[in-house]
Amino acid sequence: MVAVAVLTSASLRAEAVRTSPVTALAEQRAAVEVTGVVVADPRPVAGPFGDGVVVRLEVHTVVGRGVRHEVAVPVLVLGDERWAGVELGSGVATRGLLTPADGADLAALLTGASAPVVRHRPDVWWRGAGAVRASIRDAVAHRPADQRALVPALVDGDDAGLAADLEDDFRTTGLTHLTAVSGTNLTLVVGFLLVLARWCHVRGRWLGLVAALGIAGFVLLARTEPSVLRAAAMGAVGLLAMGANSRRRAFRGLGVAVVVLLLVQPGLATSAGFVLSVLATAGIVVLAPGWRDALARWLPRWLAEAVAVPAAAQVACTPVVAGLSAQVSLVAVVANLLVAPVVGPATVLGLGGGLVALVSDPLGSLLGTAAGWCVGWVVAVARRGADLPLAAVDWGADAWSLAVLVAVCVALAASAPWVLRHPARALPVAVVLVVVVAVPLPSPGWPVAGWVLAMCDVGQGDALVLNAGGGRGVVVDAGPDPAAVDRCLDRLDVEEVPLVVLTHFHADHVDGLPGVLDGRRVGQVWTTSLLDPPEAVADVVHAARGAGVVPTLPPPGPVTVGDAVLHVLWPLPGPPRYGPGDGSTANDESLVLLAEVGGVSILLTGDVEPPGQAAVARELPGLDVDVLKLPHHGSRHQDLDWLASLRPEQVLVSVGADNDYGHPAPDVLAALEAAGASVSRTDEDGDVLVVTGDDGDDDGGGTVGVRAGG
Structure with missing residues (x-):
């Protein structure tokens, strides 16, 4: 019954968007006038040739093609800096060009939006919440950049200023939940309110009213987006777990919360964040009490609980996290344990600083300083934990790998009370884990002396490194995963990157850029002139600026970078421009480089x-070349006659195992092998080094050979 109800609700919503006049006008790319209400805070997006603002609008009227329509559909507005000051809840009118949107939850994109005309200001509760959010930022404005960004993220999910490399470190150490609105945030805030209420002698059902008001206030502060509603529901379950008969009440509450949320927001059914929230809450409710009681036999109860809660949540979430990231964090439990003592004070002090700053800036700044000290420790744990030699291990995202991981997690959940009950069993396990994580594993014979090119195994994506000599490497594309490319560069002993070349802005080529920038000196970043898709362009610019680099177009003619000489062959020189948003155009505008190394x-x-x-x-x-990096991961869509005419000795294919695209195409590989080329591919060989013929395993006495690093 629940499934049918959710499917019906989702179908009705999708049909309403699909058949909306706004969707039809978007397909016609019509110029329109719209009025509506701002339903999400404006978010700035950085671009190398001008900044913009993205705003989510619930459109109420649209006038296009001479016809006025009354609607109620979501539209994403792409405007300029004049939209930055629009308040959530404002009624606005604007003009622009409607274009189709990718997501099923949006009716259209409104591009080139004119300056908003405010028809009415937000309701008083939205204005109050906005004032508190701004006051929280002001209370920590004097702190270092990481603290200035993390305090608002921890309190109300305002993560706009968070550096890309810090987000990557949080992801590696299992601390990402601290940078987004979660049930933990709500539990801390409302729990603090309940403590204050008890100090004021509030008892009985009045405490329930205080909790309800606290939840409502938190939702207004963090915004009524699906992720916030999810967090509010999970936090309410956490509050239930504090009372009598807590496990039974909390598990019932979790079931009710899941059903209600799916009925209200059916889109959560396909949200990874929703799955992780439910699993983490279930792990805390079901597993943590038994683990805590086992540890409490020989540890103080508070310490036993501090260990059991993050461990239970992490074990419950591990298979899903591995499915999403193809990684298993080995430091997540320890990292969460280390930051647990300061998360509560940081959240409460940050919120207190924002509230107090409304009436006294100096006192608000004092509380903000204390909150900054707390999150400074969180940042230090994330930075140091992510730098450990084996902070995370790669794990397959295929069905068999995940099935094995689920079995391992079930075994851990079942055996943990027995292991944790006695220190003679628990302490050796902890020591082994610390040694595995902290002691780097040797990589004998890697990299091979005299290597000229490395193809990094980053899954379904590209990341290649040209040896510029002296611990320097020219990185061509960064793959989809910062951690994977970071590990590859570490194995290659690349400490300086004088040049990063991003052939185009698709995620499988640029999302790993923070991993390249993390802890390395970077000189320049080159990009193609087609700035598409715009969201990825903004992410690249943000990450590069965080490292003190401004992306530029490549100069004409050959460029020497250390031991490498590069010449951009395609696209032909021209000014930067925005594209139509389709994948083929962006692919075909990829930078094509001819390089010579050694x-x-x-x-x-x-x-x-x-x-x-x-x-x-x-x-x-x-x-005529010695080495060819096969275009587009070996896609079937190739000019085979031209590729074969290049007469490469070695063909490199950067491709993810068991990918859904059928890459690389067997007929493409067969044609190149028939032309005399040897093929190496990351899905079978792992990291691959291209070396000179004397050192390589080319078996043919040619100019170059390869070494696979597994």
Whole structure:
């Protein structure tokens, strides 16, 4: 019955969006006038050639093609800096061009939006919540950048100022939940309110009223988005767990919360965050009490609880986290244990600083300083934990790998009380875990002396490194995962990156950029001139600026970087421009580089497609290379005659295992092998090094060979 109700609700919502006049106008790319209500805070997006603002709007009227329509559908507005000051809950009118949206939860995108005309201001409760959010930021404005960004994120989910590399460190150490609104935030805030109420002699059902008002206030402060509603529900379950008969009441409450949330917001059914919240809460309710009682036999009860709660939540969430990130964090439990003593004070002090700053700036800043000290410890744990040699291990995201991981987690859940009950069993396990995480594993013979090119195994994506000599490497694309490319560069002993080349802005080539920038000196970042998709462009600019680098277009002609000489062959020089948003155009505008390192010629092709391949063939007829990075992960869509005419000795394919795209295409590999090339691929060989013929395993006495690093 629940499934049918949720499916019905989801179908009705999707149908309402699909059949909306706004959707039809977007398909026609119509110029329109709209009025509506701002339903999410404006978010600035940085671009190398101008900044913009993204605002979510619930449109009530739209006038297009000479017809006025009354609607109630969500639209994403892409505007300029004039939208930055629009308050949540404001009624606005604007004009722009409607275009289709990717997500099923949006009717359209409104691009080139004119300056908003405010028809009415937000209701008083939205204005009050906005004032408190701004006051929280003001209370920590004098603190260092990481603290200035993390305190608002911890209190109310305002993570706009969080650096990309810090987010990556939080992800590696299992602390990401602290940077988003979660049930923990609500439990801490409302729990503190209940303590204050008890001090004021509030008892009985009045405490329930205080809790209800606290939950409502928290939702207003953190905004009424699906993730916040989810957090409010999970936090309410956490509050139930504090009372008498807590486990039974909390588990019932969890069931009710899941059903109600899915009925109200059916889209949560496909939300990974929702799954993780439910599993974490279930782990705390079901597993943590038994683990706590086992540890309490030989540890103080408060310490036993501090260990049991994050451990239970982490074990419950591990299979889903591995499915999403292809990683299992080995430091998450310890990291959460280390930060647990300061999370509560940081949240309460941050909120208190914001509230007090409304009437006294100096006192608010004092509380903000204390909150900053607390989150400074959190930042230190995240930074140091992510730098450990084995902070996380790669894990397959296929069905069999996840099934094995689920079995391991079930075994851990069942055996944990027996292990934790006696220190003679628990302490050796803890020591082994610390040694495994903290002691780096040797990589004998890696990298091979004289290597010229490395192809990093980053899953379904590209990340290649040209050896510039002296511990320096030119990175061409960064893959989809910061941790994976960071580990690859560490194994290569690359300490300085004089140049990063991002062939185009698709996620599987640029999302790993924070991992390249983390802890390394970076000189320049080159990008293609097609700024598409715009969200990825903004992320790249934000990450690069965090490292003190401004992305630029590559200069014409050959460029020497250490031992490497690079020449951009495609696209032809031109001004930066925005694209239509389709994948093929962005692929075909990939930077194509001809590089030479140690006498070895290398063609790096990004995801360039046959039209771009034909253009390169016209520009450089008769091109002959030693090494070819196969375009677009070996997609079937290739100009095979041109690729074979390059006569490469080695063909490199950067591709993820068991990917859904059928990459690489067998007929493409067969054609290149028939032309005399040897093929190496990351899904089978792991990291791959290209070396000169004397050192490589080319078996043919050619110019180059390869070494696979597993």
